[in-house]
Every structure is written in C-alpha cells, then in structure tokens.
Amino acid sequence: xxxxxxxxxxxxxxxxxxxxxxxxxxxxxxxxxxxxxxxxxxxxxxxxxxxxxxxxxxxxxxxxxxxxxxxxxxxxxxxxxxxxxxxxxxxxxxxxxxxxxxxxxxxxxxxxxxxxxxxxxxxxxxxxxxxxxxxxxxxxxxxxxxxxxxxxxxxxxxxxxxxxxxxxxxxxxxxxxxxxxxxxxxxxxxxxxxxxxxxxxxxxxxxxxxxxxxxxxxxxxxxxxxxxxxxxxxxxxxxxxxxxxxxxxxxxxxxxxxxxxxxxxxxxxxxxxxxxxxxxxxxxxxxxxxxxxxxxxxxxxxxxxxxxxxxxxxxxxxxxxxxxxxxxxxxxxxxxxxxxxxxxxxxxxxxxxxxxxxxxxxxxxxxxxxxxxxxxxxxxxxxxxxxxxxxxxxxxxxxxxxxxxxxxxxxxxxxxxxxxxxxxxxxxxxxxxxxxxxxxxxxxxxxxxxxxxxxxxxxxxxxxxxxxxxxxxxxxxxxxxxxxxxxxxxxxxxxxxxxxxxxxxxxxxxxxxxxxxxxxxxxxxxxxxxxxxx
Numbered sequence: 107x108x109x110x111x112x113x114x115x116x117x118x119x120x121x122x123x124x125x126x127x128x129x130x131x132x133x134x135x136x137x138x139x140x141x142x143x144x145x146x147x148x149x150x151x152x153x154x155x156x157x158x159x160x161x162x163x164x165x166x167x168x169x170x171x172x173x174x175x176x177x178x179x180x181x182x183x184x185x186x187x188x189x190x191x192x193x194x195x196x197x198x199x200x201x202x203x204x205x206x207x208x209x210x211x212x213x214x215x216x217x218x219x220x221x222x223x224x225x226x227x228x229x230x231x232x233x234x235x236x237x238x239x240x241x242x243x244x245x246x247x248x249x250x251x252x253x254x255x256x257x258x259x260x261x262x263x264x265x266x267x268x269x270x271x272x273x274x275x276x277x278x279x280x281x282x283x284x285x286x287x288x289x290x291x292x293x294x295x296x297x298x299x300x301x302x303x304x305x306x307x308x309x310x311x312x313x314x315x316x317x318x319x320x321x322x323x324x325x326x327x328x329x330x331x332x333x334x335x336x337x338x339x340x341x342x343x344x345x346x347x348x349x350x351x352x353x354x355x356x357x358x359x360x361x362x363x364x365x366x367x368x369x370x371x372x373x374x375x376x377x378x379x380x381x382x383x384x385x386x387x388x389x390x391x392x393x394x395x396x397x398x399x400x401x402x403x404x405x406x407x408x409x410x411x412x413x414x415x416x417x418x419x420x421x422x423x424x425x426x427x428x429x430x431x432x433x434x435x436x437x438x439x440x441x442x443x444x445x446x447x448x449x450x451x452x453x454x455x456x457x458x459x460x461x462x463x464x465x466x467x468x469x470x471x472x473x474x475x476x477x478x479x480x481x482x483x484x485x486x487x488x489x490x491x492x493x494x495x496x497x498x499x500x501x502x503x504x505x506x507x508x509x510x511x512x513x514x515x516x517x518x519x520x521x522x523x524x525x526x527x528x529x530x531x532x533x534x535x536x537x538x539x540x541x542x543x544x545x546x547x548x549x550x551x552x553x554x555x556x557x558x559x560x561x562x563x564x565x566x567x568x569x570x571x572x573x574x575x576x577x578x579x580x581x582x583x584x585x586x587x588x589x590x591x592x593x594x595x596x597x598x599x600x601x602x603x604x605x606x607x608x609x610x611x612x613x614x615x616x617x618x619x620x621x622x623x624x625x626x627x628x629x630x631x632x633x634x635x636x637x638x639x640x
Contacts, residue, residue: 107386107389107393107532107536107539107575108229108230108231108232108233108349108497108498108501108575151324151360153196153197154196154197154324154325154328155360156199157193157195157196157197157198157199157328158196158199158328158331158332158360160199161192161193161196161199161328161332162331162332162334162335163335164191165190165191165192165332165333165335165336166335166336166338168191168336169336169338170188170189170190170208170336170337171188171189172186172187172188172210173186173187173188174186174187175187175209179236179268181209181236181237181239181240182240182243184211184212184243185209185210185211185239185240185243186209186210186211187207187208187209187236188207188208188209188210189205189206189207189208190205190206190208190261190329190332190333190336191203191204191205191206192204192205192206192264192328192329192332194270194316194317194320195319195320196325196328202316204264204269204270205269205270206261206262206263206264206269206270206329206333207236207261207262207267207268207269208259208260208261208333208336209236209238209239209259209260209261210223210239210257210258210259210260210337211239211242211243211257211258212257213253213254213255213256213257214242214250214253214254215253215254215255219254219255220255220256220257221255221256221343221621222256222257222339222341222343222366223256223257223258223259223337223339223343224252224256224257224258224259224343224344224345224620225259225260225261225330225333225334225337225342225343225344225345226238226258226259226260226344226345226346226347226350227261227263227330227344227345227346227347227349227350227353227354228347228348228350229346229347229348229349229350229351229372230263230266230348230349230497230500230501230504231263231323231326231349231500231501231503231504231505232265232266232496232497232498232499232500232501232504233266233348233349233350233497234260234262234266234267235260235261235262235263236260236261236262236267236268237260238258238259238260239258239259239260241253241258242258248605248606248608248613251617251621252616252617252620252621255620255621256343256620257337259333259337261333263326263329263353263500264317264320264321264325264326264329265314265317265321265496265499265500265503265504266496266497266500267493267496270317271496272310272313272314272317272318272321272496272499272500272503273313273314273495273496273499274306274309274310274313274314274495274498274499274502274503275306275309275313275495275499276495277488277491277492277494277495277496278485278488278491280491280494280495280498281483281485281491281494281495282483282485283435283439283440283441283443283444283482283483284431284435284438284439284440284441284443284444285441285443285444286298286299286441286443287432287441287442287443288442288443288446288534288535288537288538289442289526289530289534290534296519299538299541300515300541302538303538303541303542303544303545304542304545306502306542307502307506307542307543307545307546307547308547310499310502310503310542310547311547311548314499314503315547315548317503318503318507318547318548319507319548319549321500321503321504321507322504322507322508322551323352323353323356323504323508323554324356324360324551324554326353326356326504327353327356327357327360327361328360330342330344330353330357331357331360331361331364334364341364341365341366342357342361342364342365342366342368343366343367343368343620344357344365344367344368344369345368345369345371345605346368346369346370346371347371347372347603347605347606348371348372348374348575348576348602348603349374350370350371351370351371351372351373351374351567351576351580351584352374352376352381354368354370354565355370355374355376355556355584355587355588356376356554356556358556358559358562358565358588359554359555359556359557359559360554362558362559362560362561362562363559363560363561363562364561365561365562365563365565366563367563367566367619367620367623368563368565368566369565369566369567369568369605369616369619369620370565370566370567370568370581370584371567371568371569371603371604371605372568372569372570372573372575372576372602372603372604373567373569373576373580373581373583373584374576374580375388375576375577375579375580375583375584376556376580376583376584376587377556377583378509378552378553378554378555380580380583381508381509381553382505382508382509382511382540382543383509383511383512383540383543385580386536386537386540387521387522387525388577388579389532389536389574389575389576389577390525390529390532390533390536391525391529391577392572392573392574392575392577393450393453393529393531393532393574393575394528394529394530394531394532395572395574395600396453396454396572396573396574396600397452397453397531397532397574398417399453399572399600400452400453400459400462400463401417401420401421401424402417403459403637403638404420404459404463404466405417405419405420407463407640410463410467410640411463411464411466411467411640412467412470412471413463413466413467413470423466423470424449424466427445427466427469427470428442428445431444431445436469436474436477436478436481437474437475437477437478437482439478439482439483440477440478440481440482443535444481444482444483445481446531446532446535447481448462448465448477448480448481449462449466450531450532453531453574453600454574454575454601454602455601455602455603456599456600456601456607456635456637456638457601457638459638460638460639460640461480463640464476464640465477465480465481502539502540502542502543505540505543506542506543506546506550507546507548507549507550507551508550508551508553509550509551509552509553510550510551510552511540511543511544511546511550512544513544513545515544518537518541518544522534522537556584556587556588557587558587558588558589558590562588562589563623564590564591564592564623564625565584565588565590565591565592566591566592566594566615566616566619566625567581567584567585567588567591567592567593567594568593568594568596568604568605568612568616569581569593569594569595569596569604570595570596570599570600570601570602570604570634571595571596571597571598571599571600572598572599572600573600573601573602574600574602575602576602578595581593581595585629592625592626592628592629592630593629593630594611594612594615594629594630594631594632595629595630595631595632596609596612596632596633596634596635597631597632597633597634598633598634599634599635601635607635608635608636609632609633609634609635611630611632611633612632612635615630
C-alpha cells in the first residue's frame with residue numbers, strides 16, 4: 107500500500123486491478139566528499155559511493171539554472187523550476203544520465219535569517235514533491251515561521267512525473283472500472299489475480315526495463331545528495347513524510363555527515379525484516395484498527411449521517427453496500443475494488459472522515475450519483491490518469507527492487523488468508539497490489555542496514571499512535587536506530603502526515619527544531635489534534 111502525504115485526492119490502481127488511493131504509506135562552493143559510511147561500504151556499495159561523490163562534485167560546479175516553471179506544471183510565480191542531472195547507475199557515473207525536475211521558492215525572511223534549503227519528499231514511493239513550495243505561495247500558516255528561514259525545495263524522484271517517468275501499462279486501461287473484487291471467492295479468482303500481477307510485472311519490463319534495475323531507495327538517496335550539492339548546500343535539511351522517512355533513513359545511513367536537520371514524519375519501519383513484504387502485512391492490521399476508529403466516529407455522529415449508532419451497525423451498512431456493488435456495480439463502474447479505493451482514504455486521513463461519511467450517507471438515503479462521482483475513474487482526465495499510473499509504476503518498481511520478496515505463492519496465500527480473517531478491510535487488496543514483486547523481472551537488492559553513522563545529527567521523529575499506513579512500531583524502530591533522535595507521539599490520533607495538521611504541541615516543536623536545532627530533553631507525547639466535526 108502506498109504511503110504518502112497527500113496534497114489532494116488522487117487515485118492509483120494496483121497491478122491486479124485493485125483500486126487503491128495513491129494519496130496514501132519531502133554545495134556549489136565546496137560540497138563535502140560523498141563518502142559512504144562504514145555500514146554502506148560494508149555492503150558492497152563502494153562503486154556507487156564513488157559514483158555519488160563524482161556526481162555531487164559535478165552538480166556543485168554546475169548548479170541549477172533556475173527559470174520560471176513551465177505553464178502546464180501548475181506552479182505559479184515566484185516558484186522557479188530547474189533540472190539536476192544524475193547517473194542512471196551510480197556504479198557507472200559516466201554512463202547514461204537522467205534529469206530530475208526540481209523547484210524552489212526563496213525564504214520569506216531576510217538574508218540574515220536564511221538558513222538554507224529545506225528539501226521535501228511526500229512519500230509513495232512515487233509521490234511528487236513539486237507542490238511543496240506552494241505552501242509558501244499559498245501562505246500556509248503552519249509553515250510561515252520555517253519559510254522565513256528556508257527556501258522550500260521540491261523534486262520529482264527518479265521515475266516520477268517529470269523525472270524520466272516510468273510506466274507499466276497504458277494509463278487509460280489502468281483506470282478502467284469496475285475491477286474484480288479483491289477478496290477472492292474461489293481458487294479461480296486467485297489464479298486470475300495472479301495472472302494480472304504477472305502481466306503487470308512483464309509490462310513494467312517491456313515499457314521501462316532500462317530504468318527498473320536502478321529504481322531503488324539507495325539510488326534516490328544518492329540523487330538527493332546530488333540535489334543537495336547542486337543547490338550549493340554543504341549539508342541537507344530534509345522533511346520526509348511516509349515513504350519519505352525511509353528515504354531519509356537511507357540517506358542518513360549513506361551520508362550521515364551530510365545531514366544538518368532531518369524531520370521524519372509518519373515512519374516506515376526501516377528494519378530489513380520489514381522492507382517491504384512484512385511492512386505491507388503490518389499495514390493490513392493497522393488499517394483495520396483505524397477503519398474501526400472511523401466507524402466509531404460515524405456512529406457517534408449518527409444524527410448527522412444516519413448510518414447507525416454503533417460500530418457494528420455502520421459495518422453492516424458497509425458490508426451491505428459492498429455486496430450490492432459486487433452483485434451489480436453502482437452506476438456500472440463502482441464495484442468492491444472501487445469502494446475500497448474511496449473508503450480507504452478515511453483510515454488514511456482524518457480530513458476524509460466527513461467527506462467519506464457524507465457520500466456513504468447520501469448513498470444509503472438513495473443518492474447513488476454522489477458515490478459514482480466520488481469513486482469512479484474519470485476517463486476524460488488523461489493527465490490525472492497518466493499521473494496515477496506513473497505513481498503506481500514507481501511504487502511497484504521501488505518496492506520490488508529494494509528487497510527480495512517471497513516467490514512462493516503458497517506463502518502469499520497462507521499469510522493473506524490468515525490475516526484476512528480478522529483484518530478483511532484491506533488485506534487482499536494490498537496483496538494483489540504487491541504481488542508483481544513475486545515475479546519481478548530484474549534483480550532484487552538487500553535493504554540497507556539503517557544505522558547511526560559518524561556525523562549524523564539529532565533527528566526529529568513525529569508519529570501518530572494509530573497511523574494505518576505507517577504503523578507506530580516503525581517510529582520506535584527508527585528512533586532506536588538513529589541514536590539521540592527524539593520522538594514526538596501524537597497520542598490517540600491516527601491521521602497520516604502529522605506535520606501537516608494543526609496541533610500546536612507538534613507544530614511548535616517542529617518549528618523550534620528546524621529554526622534552532624533544539625529538541626526536548628526527552629521524548630514527548632502530545633494530545634491529539636482536533637477531531638473532525640460533521
């Protein structure tokens with residue numbers, strides 16, 4: 107399941123026909139030497155380390171030719187756009203090069219207040235960071251203090267959006283609905299989904315085979331260091347959300363002495379044992395818990411939604427809706443897969459609680475069109491569909507290449523059948539989305555051993571206790587591995603992407619860290635942000 111902080115609702119469709127919400131799971135004068143830490147060197151990455159150092163030195167000399175952004179990028183002035191060139195393969199730094207799209211808006215304070223660039227990754231893998239500078243342009247109050255001190259810099263990671271984008275299937279085919287129900291009734295249903303997953307993996311290789319071996323988190327971390335050098339920054343200030351925390355964890359392991367400040371918000375568990383097969387199984391459990399939290403809230407607000415005044419009653423309405431859509435897709439296009447795509451945004455984000463409950467309520471009251479409008483694909487939105495397909499392709503490519511996945515269908519079947527019994531909301535949908543990794547056509551790597559290397563500063567970790575996309579254990583694991591890090595826990599909360607929410611207990615500490623480097627003397631527990639109101 108993709109892990110990503112969202113700017114707006116977008117949808118991506120899993121390889122095996124499961125609709126899943128993509129807005130799920132952020133120098134030039136003398137760049138430091140990009141030497142790998144002992145952890146990296148001990149893992150056979152010396153050639154890549156030398157290639158990354160060479161690429162960063164070149165970028166520091168070249169810089170970035172900032173210009174007004176292309177009109178069709180949707181990035182208004184004074185945001186500027188540019189390109190950073192990186193090797194496709196860091197072991198062959200003089201071989202094929204690709205261009206990465208970057209953008210920036212300057213700090214809003216004085217020259218004396220400026221502390222450098224704050225680089226952002228929203229997660230995914232497959233999310234674009236190019237909208238990050240718009241937080242300044244649109245005067246987002248949560249970021250006003252930090253914007254005085256930092257240029258806000260976004261980028262499209264390799265394979266994403268404007269940066270040598272990859273594709274696995276025709277986007278218009280990708281979004282067609284209705285898809286098969288992800289919950290299999292028979293062995294024939296499973297066979298059909300396995301065939302779709304295998305064909306998706308083959309399609310990735312046919313359409314994007316040259317890129318696939320190099321679509322890894324360590325390579326994106328090396329790209330991040332080249333971007334740092336191109337910006338003229340001696341050290342990196344980084345805000346990573348969701349999968350962006352894993353990118354940050356890998357960057358901090360490969361380049362510990364290049365980090366100035368790092369905020370990890372909604373944390374992917376960086377353990378080698380979790381990346382990525384087990385991490386996805388863990389999500390299924392967490393999603394079920396947060397789904398129940400939403401149902402409890404809907405029941406507590408029965409006066410507004412009329413869906414039942416207990417969790418069980420709301421669940422019964424959901425199962426009834428699901429059964430109806432399975433038998434006869436709503437509007438001809440919304441079946442169980444499309445329902446999961448739409449409804450899963452509620453366990454992802456508290457900001458979706460009211461909109462999802464409202465559409466559900468309207469359906470039960472007889473208005474089916476609201477559900478069709480919310481959950482069906484828009485075949486006329488070719489740009490949005492291409493973006494959704496690209497995002498899913500990158501998600502699949504990175505997770506499949508980062509780690510060795512089980513190839514035994516018996517194991518997938520056993521693990522997901524067992525999990526589904528008590529966690530039916532997401533389990534099979536997530537399984538089919540990831541199953542292409544079982545037949546991935548290029549070499550799968552061994553994940554980096556995330557650890558504290560020489561020079562790594564204190565990192566700030568922020569995590570909601572009941573996050574579905576990145577369960578709480580991931581924050582504890584990164585906290586353990588990054589010595590001296592501080593953990594802010596938002597207790598009894600579960601919205602994904604905590605730094606984007608209004609909670610002064612969190613917001614003030616993030617500001618203080620980014621502006622002064624200061625952290626609390628111990629870990630902090632914050633009360634939850636305000637609950638949504640119908």
